[in-house]
Each structure stands twice: as structure tokens, then as C-alpha cells.
Amino acid sequence: MSYDDVETPAVLIDLDIAEKNVQVFQEYCDSHALLLRPHIKTHKLPFLAEYQIAQGAIGITCQKVSEAEAMVAAGDMRDILISYNILGKERVERLRQLSQKVTISVTADNTFVVQGLSAGFKDNNKPLPVLVECNTGADRCGVATPEEAATLAEIIAKSSGLEFAGLMTYPPVGGANTTHEWLSLAKTLIEQKGLEVKVISSGGSPDMWLAHEMPLATEYRIGTYIYNDRSLVMRGTCEFTDCALTVLATVVSVPNKNRAVIDAGSKVLTSDLLGLKGHGYVLDRPDLTIDQLSEEHGRIVGNGEINLSVGEKIQIVPNHACVVSNMLDEVNLKRGTKIEGTCLVTARGKVW
Amino acid sequence: MSYDDVETPAVLIDLDIAEKNVQVFQEYCDSHALLLRPHIKTHKLPFLAEYQIAQGAIGITCQKVSEAEAMVAAGDMRDILISYNILGKERVERLRQLSQKVTISVTADNTFVVQGLSAGFKDNNKPLPVLVECNTGADRCGVATPEEAATLAEIIAKSSGLEFAGLMTYPPVGGANTTHEWLSLAKTLIEQKGLEVKVISSGGSPDMWLAHEMPLATEYRIGTYIYNDRSLVMRGTCEFTDCALTVLATVVSVPNKNRAVIDAGSKVLTSDLLGLKGHGYVLDRPDLTIDQLSEEHGRIVGNGEINLSVGEKIQIVPNHACVVSNMLDEVNLKRGTKIEGTCLVTARGKVW
Numbered sequence: 001m002s003y004d005d006v007e008t009p010a011v012l013i014d015l016d017i018a019e020k021n022v023q024v025f026q027e028y029c030d031s032h033a034l035l036l037r038p039h040i041k042t043h044k045l046p047f048l049a050e051y052q053i054a055q056g057a058i059g060i061t062c063q064k065v066s067e068a069e070a071m072v073a074a075g076d077m078r079d080i081l082i083s084y085n086i087l088g089k090e091r092v093e094r095l096r097q098l099s100q101k102v103t104i105s106v107t108a109d110n111t112f113v114v115q116g117l118s119a120g121f122k123d124n125n126k127p128l129p130v131l132v133e134c135n136t137g138a139d140r141c142g143v144a145t146p147e148e149a150a151t152l153a154e155i156i157a158k159s160s161g162l163e164f165a166g167l168m169t170y171p172p173v174g175g176a177n178t179t180h181e182w183l184s185l186a187k188t189l190i191e192q193k194g195l196e197v198k199v200i201s202s203g204g205s206p207d208m209w210l211a212h213e214m215p216l217a218t219e220y221r222i223g224t225y226i227y228n229d230r231s232l233v234m235r236g237t238c239e240f241t242d243c244a245l246t247v248l249a250t251v252v253s254v255p256n257k258n259r260a261v262i263d264a265g266s267k268v269l270t271s272d273l274l275g276l277k278g279h280g281y282v283l284d285r286p287d288l289t290i291d292q293l294s295e296e297h298g299r300i301v302g303n304g305e306i307n308l309s310v311g312e313k314i315q316i317v318p319n320h321a322c323v324v325s326n327m328l329d330e331v332n333l334k335r336g337t338k339i340e341g342t343c344l345v346t347a348r349g350k351v352w
Numbered sequence: 353m354s355y356d357d358v359e360t361p362a363v364l365i366d367l368d369i370a371e372k373n374v375q376v377f378q379e380y381c382d383s384h385a386l387l388l389r390p391h392i393k394t395h396k397l398p399f400l401a402e403y404q405i406a407q408g409a410i411g412i413t414c415q416k417v418s419e420a421e422a423m424v425a426a427g428d429m430r431d432i433l434i435s436y437n438i439l440g441k442e443r444v445e446r447l448r449q450l451s452q453k454v455t456i457s458v459t460a461d462n463t464f465v466v467q468g469l470s471a472g473f474k475d476n477n478k479p480l481p482v483l484v485e486c487n488t489g490a491d492r493c494g495v496a497t498p499e500e501a502a503t504l505a506e507i508i509a510k511s512s513g514l515e516f517a518g519l520m521t522y523p524p525v526g527g528a529n530t531t532h533e534w535l536s537l538a539k540t541l542i543e544q545k546g547l548e549v550k551v552i553s554s555g556g557s558p559d560m561w562l563a564h565e566m567p568l569a570t571e572y573r574i575g576t577y578i579y580n581d582r583s584l585v586m587r588g589t590c591e592f593t594d595c596a597l598t599v600l601a602t603v604v605s606v607p608n609k610n611r612a613v614i615d616a617g618s619k620v621l622t623s624d625l626l627g628l629k630g631h632g633y634v635l636d637r638p639d640l641t642i643d644q645l646s647e648e649h650g651r652i653v654g655n656g657e658i659n660l661s662v663g664e665k666i667q668i669v670p671n672h673a674c675v676v677s678n679m680l681d682e683v684n685l686k687r688g689t690k691i692e693g694t695c696l697v698t699a700r701g702k703v704w
Contacts, residue, residue, distance in 0.1 A: 007440070007704050041647060063648045084648065085604040087615075087663055088359070109605050112662040140649055141605040141613050252437040253461050253493040261493050263439075267678055267703050271623040295393060295674060296415045296436065296703065297492055310464040311439055322647060326619055327678075329701055349681055351619050351648065352359050 001339035008250040009264035011331040017244035025225050026056045032212040037061050039223030042322045044347035046075030061221045066350040074346050079103040085113045092120030105129035107168045109143050121161030129165035130156045136179040137172035146186035153190045166199030173206045176213040229321035230281045231274040247316040251308045260308040262298040272320040280316040353691035360602040361616035363683040369596035377577050378408045384564040389413050391575030394674045396699035398427030413573045418702040426698050431455040437465045444472030457481035459520045461495050473513030481517035482508045488531040489524035498538035505542045518551030525558045528565040558587050581673035582633045583626040597673040603664045612660040614650040624672040632668040
């Protein structure tokens with residue numbers, strides 16, 4: 001099959017590029033004695049998670065219980081960290097059932113979550129490892145100070161059914177130094193309480209090549225690196241030739257010589273900008289800008305004449321690969337320009 | 353069932369509000385002798401399309417063939433306009449098959465599309481009605497001038513298997529006057545060629561209450577009005593109490609007194625801003641702003657103390673209802689605060 005046979009809009013995954021991306025970053029982690037725990041949010045595909053593990057990853061990261069369930073049902077995920085505050089009696093029970101099938105750990109940043117986890121695991125056959133999520137500057141979740149981290153670590157350690165497992169952070173971009181200081185102090189304070197900090201989990205794609213600058217971290221969580229995207233190219237993390245996920249679209253209208261419309265809109269490319277202008281990069285056409293999206297239309301304008309014809313197919317590197325993976329039920333797998341087949345996106349839409 | 357029983361994040365559809373929205377705008381259209389053809393992109397639910405038709409709509413609007421297929425497979429849609437340039441031999445054949453089951457018409461803005469439609473319908477048992485899409489200022493698709501509209505109308509009329517049916521536009525917001533002038537001239541030019549302009553189809557939710565200011569239009573296409581959303585409230589088209597679609601989310605973290613994090617991120621709310629600041633309106637809490645989304649996290653900041661607790665549920669009116677309908681496989685149907693059940697989103701993810 002060639003691109004001509006693909007019904008557009010379509011998401012294409014180049015397996016040669018994805019495999020190379022996995023290998024190269026695994027080698028980097030190996031050379032720095034850093035364990036790698038890829039986040040499956042980027043691909044949501046069990047076979048790619050298994051590939052990451054086969055190359056040396058210690059397991060995977062998921063964000064929600066339902067995501068982990070979908071991955072475990074379809075493949076051997078070995079060891080899963082769910083890096084999220086898990087709430088609700090029923091959901092904690094599903095987590096407990098999952099813990100019978102696979103090694104699993106979670107994070108928490110507050111006592112309400114810890115109490116819920118403890119209630120669900122107090123009669124379990126093994127304790128649930130819980131990491132304290134730390135806010136080292138990204139200002140999303142996470143305890144606010146190293147002192148609070150130590151307090152919560154102690155609460156976890158004393159909660160029946162739970163085991164304190166370490167620290168987790170999603171550091172701010174460019175924040176290796178402050179994150180290192182923060183976590184060092186937290187580690188010291190926790191050890192002073194007689195607790196061991198087995199795991200220090202850091203992550204993030206933008207700073208992936210600087211992961212070794214925080215030697216305190218024992219493992220690194222990273223998602224986008226397998227596909228890469230326009231946002232990472234713009235940050236200098238990779239090149240367009242390293243982008244494994246592209247959107248294939250067809251030009252449906254060329255209303256005038258400076259404008260064209262494609263059949264991929266926000267239902268495929270999404271409105272994620274990640275600080276960029278425009279909604280993706282048209283391969284081999286740096287003169288073009290996707291300046292506007294509606295649900296089923298992408299509008300393209302050019303520096304000069306647009307030089308596109310109705311019926312022509314174009315390939316787009318989206319701003320943000322992970323969210324594009326979440327839009328369609330299936331993706332097309334390719335190597336070079338040869339389409340090898342389609343694949344259901346197993347963990348698509350799993351937000352619970 | 354109450355909100356307590358709903359696993360979050362979840363999309364809630366208030367049927368009382370949705371039904372009232374449908375009724376009120378149907379009455380408006382009836383009072384102005386304007387035919388109503390709702391766009392199903394907002395709800396993607398056959399039972400709501402059937403409700404719209406039962407209240408007086410003449411049929412529905414879809415944007416893609418697969419969307420129309422999904423709707424026809426699940427309900428009586430009566431008469432469908434696919435307001436899109438349909439390309440590709442296989443897709444045109446699927447359109448032809450659909451035309452055997454339901455009254456169907458399409459739009460085109462270029463000869464390449466017209467030729468493809470003609471090739472697919474030349475041996476069909478009945479001609480395909482084709483409307484010329486006109487660019488009256490929104491600068492997306494559409495022929496550029498009334499003269500071009502007349503030329504394309506004549507080409508359609510002369511194409512075997514096709515029948516010229518009229519004009520279609522998605523007018524710019526606030527553009528009733530210029531749109532009226534544009535279409536008047538196109539109509540005159542086309543009639544001078546001896547062709548009848550049976551249908552003039554206009555649309556758009558922002559200007560819905562001004563639809564009567566363009567008496568030339570025979571029918572009105574509109575999607576969002578059934579659910580409404582924050583963007584329409586901000587434009588003054590409706591009130592928050594008219595918003596039928598909300599997102600139910602749980603507070604998972606309150607890291608400090610000025611910040612909270614909910615379990616709904618861009619995988620539910622999407623990054624659509626539609627010119628607004630923030631990612632939705634928290635019902636009954638005008639002091640809060642959802643200032644940042646990642647895939648599974650929504651960050652909330654407040655004017656003063658956030659006054660939210662971990663585990664608490666909040667209800668959000670999203671910026672853009674249509675795209676939220678496309679994110680999850682099912683929605684929860686409610687009346688008031690009583691959850692009546694869940695419903696699969698039949699036409700979700702249909703982009704082909």
C-alpha cells in the first residue's frame with residue numbers, strides 16, 4: 001500500500017523512525033545509568049510499549065487507571081507507574097485488581113488521596129508502593145516544599161496497605177538545578193525520618209538530553225520522544241526527520257492562489273499550540289502556514305503562491321503528537337513511504 | 353443516579369436544556385419562514401437529530417460522508433446536506449450508496465470535485481443535487497466571486513449525474529449585509545443562465561438570532577445552539593443556564609490555597625479557545641479561571657483563595673461544545689441533577 005490508498009485525514013506512524021528514537025534515547029539512558037520508564041500517552045499502543053521494554057525500558061508510565069488497564073489487557077507491561085492522584089473507592093479497587101496482574105506503583109500529593117489508597121489496599125496481599133509527587137517549579141500538582149514531602153512520606157509509610165516508594169516530579173523546562181536542590185533536601189529530610197527513598201522519578205521530553213544533569217534521579221519518564229513533534233523540533237530537541245507521527249491530509253479546496261484548505265482540522269490536528277504559531281509543519285513546504293483550524297478544515301496560507309492542487313496529499317508534523325494520537329480510533333503504520341497496515345489505538349480516550 | 357455516581361471526567365448533557373434550545377430556535381425559524389437544517393457535529397447523536405426533526409427541522413447537515421453514514425445507520429435522518437467538497441472514487445461511491453437510503457445533497461467549490469462527483473453518479477438512478485459553496489467573507493472554502501459561482505453552477509448543471517441545487521455559504525460573523533449582496537448577485541447571474549436557485553443555505557450559531565436579516569436564505573444550518581457553550585455566552589447569544597453540555601470533573605489536588613488541579617485536561621475540554629481566555633467556566637464560581645491544561649490535568653487559579661477540596665466535583669461549561677462531544681466515547685444524559693443513563697457518541701471521530 002502507498003499513500004494513495006490511505007483515506008484521509010489519517011495519522012501515519014513511521015516505525016523505522018519510532019524504533020530509532022526509542023533506541024537512541026535508551027542508549028543515552030544506559031550510558032548514564034538512568035532507568036527509562038516511557039509514558040505511553042504518546043502512542044497508546046501496547047506493541048510499541050513492548051518494543052520500548054524490549055529495548056531496555058523498565059516498564060511504563062500511565063496517567064490514569066483505565067489507561068493502565070487497557071495496556072495490561074493487551075500486552076506484557078511488566079512494571080507500571082501511574083503518575084496521578086487516584087481517587088474514588090471503585091477506581092482504587094480497580095487499581096488493586098490491576099496490582100494482582102502487574103507490578104504497579106502510584107503517586108500522591110495529599111493525605112485525602114493517601115487515605116483512599118490505604119482504605120483500598122489495607123487488606124490486600126501486598127502493599128501498594130506510593131511516591132510523593134513534588135512541585136519543583138512546574139506549578140501543576142505536587143507538594144509545595146521538601147518539608148511537606150517528608151511529612152507526606154511518613155504518612156504513607158504509616159498507612160496500612162501502603163509503602164513509601166520515593167519521589168516523583170515533573171520538573172519545569174530548564175529547571176534541572178532547582179529541581180535537584182529541592183529533591184536533595186526532600187531526600188535528606190525523609191532519610192532523617194528513617195525512611196528509604198528508593199526511587200526518584202523525573203521526566204519530560206523538552207529537556208531529555210539534559211536528564212543526566214540531575215544524577216539524583218533514578219528513573220526518567222518520557223513520552224513524546226518516540227514520535228517527536230513540531231514543538232520538540234522548535235525547541236531544538238530533534239529534527240523534522242526524527243518525527244515518526246505525521247498527519248496525511250488531502251487538499252480539498254484552493255479558493256485562490258494564496259490559500260488552500262485541507263480535510264484535516266481540529267478533529268485530527270487539535271488546537272494545541274504549545275507556544276507555537278500555526279497548527280503544524282507541512283513537510284517539504286516551509287513556505288506554508290496552517291493558520292486556522294475548524295473541526296474538519298485546515299486553512300493553509302503561503303508566503304507567495306500556494307502551489308497546491310485540489311486532490312493533492314500533504315504530510316503534516318503536528319505541534320503536539322500525543323494529543324493527535326488521541327483523536328482517531330486507528331493509525332496507519334508505515335516504513336518509509338510503504339504503508340504496512342492499520343492499528344487500533346488501544347488506550348485512546350482513556351481519561352478515567 | 354446522581355453526580356456522585358458518575359466517574360469523572362465526564363461529559364453531561366442536560367436533555368431539558370437541549371430540548372428547550374431546539375424548540376426555541378425552531379419557533380424563531382418558523383416565525384421567519386426559514387427552514388432549519390441542524391448540523392449534527394455538535395451532538396453526534398442520532399436520537400437528538402431525530403428530536404430536532406420531530407420539532408420541525410427539515411433534515412440535518414453533516415460535514416463528512418462517514419458522519420452521514422453513522423447517523424443514517426442509527427436513525428431516520430430524512431434529508432442530509434453534506435456541506436463539504438467530497439473527493440475520492442471510493443468515498444463518492446459510498447456517497448452514492450447513501451443516496452439510495454436517504455435524500456442527500458452536497459456542496460462543491462471547484463471543478464475537480466464536480467468532475468469526481470459526476471464520474472460517480474453518471475450511471476446512478478437519480479441525479480445528485482450539488483450546491484455551490486460561496487466565500488462571502490469567512491475566507492475558508494467557497495468560490496471567490498458571484499461570477500465564479502455562476503460559472504460553477506452551469507458546470508454542475510451540465511455534468512451528467514448531477515443537478516445544480518443552489519448556493520451555500522458559511523458567512524462571516526456580523527456579515528449579513530455583505531453576504532446578502534454577494535448571494536443576490538450570484539442568484540441573478542445564475543438565473544440569467546436559465547438555472548433555478550432552489551436552495552440558499554446560510555448558517556452559523558453566533559449570528560443565529562439575526563438569521564432573518566438575510567431573507568434571501570431559504571434554510572439555516574446551525575450546530576452549537578442545541579448545547580450552547582462559553583463562546584456563545586461570551587458573544588451574548590445565550591446564558592450559562594442555556595448550556596446543555598457540561599464537563600463534570602473532580603478536584604484531585606489543592607497544592608496551595610490559590611491553586612487546584614482537576615482530572616479534566618485537554619483530552620476532555622480540548623485546547624479550543626475561540627478567542628477566549630481560560631479553558632471553560634466553572635459553574636457558580638466566576639472567581640475561578642482554568643488557566644492551563646495538560647492532557648489529564650486542568651489547573652484552576654482563583655482571584656483569592658481557591659476554596660476547593662480534593663475529592664470535590666465541579667461542573668464546567670467548555671469554551672466549545674462541539675469539540676468536547678468528539679473526545680469521549682460516551683456521554684451522560686441528565687435532567688436537572690438526575691443522571692438518566694449513558695449514551696454512545698455514534699458519530700464521534702468520523703473525519704472521513
